[in-house]
Amino acid sequence: MLDRIGELDKDRGRAAAQMDIHGYLPEQLLPKTDLSTMFWSLEGREPLLDHRLAEFSVGIPSKLVMGKQPLKKILSRYVPEALWNRPKHAFDIPLDEWFRGSMVVKLDQLRDEWEDNSWLARRDVEKIIDEHLKQEKDVGGFLWTLMSFNQWRSNLSQFE
DSSP, X not given: OXXXXXXXXXXXXXXXXXXXXXXXXXXXXXXXXXXXXXHTTOOOSGGGGOHHHHHHHHTSOGGGOOTTHHHHHHHHHHSOHXXXXXXXXXXXXXXXXXXXXXXXXXXXXXXXXXXXXXXXXXXXXXXXHHHHHTTSOXXXXXXXXXXXXXXXXXXXXXXX
């Protein structure tokens, strides 16, 4: 049924959809998405590519399609609005929680391995870690950056 797309009106939106369906999606986007999501056991947006939904959407005249509005209208019947009508946000990694839980040992390692330098002394790193652990500040992202930098610096010393 997706081959019908060639018979439909040839406006710019329809032409772009044809390019996506026959080129960009199967050759570029989907293989890359599959590899990255399967590696991390995540579900991507592929459920929206169900052939029944794709076949239905191809039949909608382009003048009636206004972004995500048709999908939102259908969702409103089955899914609470709070789940689909909200601002976009990044895929958040709960670093603050991890560094107070299962990864607290990494903070001990950072504390032990940190070497003073011109921009951040060991006592400052210890203070940042302590404030985080006491929940005075949420600085998981910064602690991750310090850990990454420290690992990089450690690996770099192998080449000196």
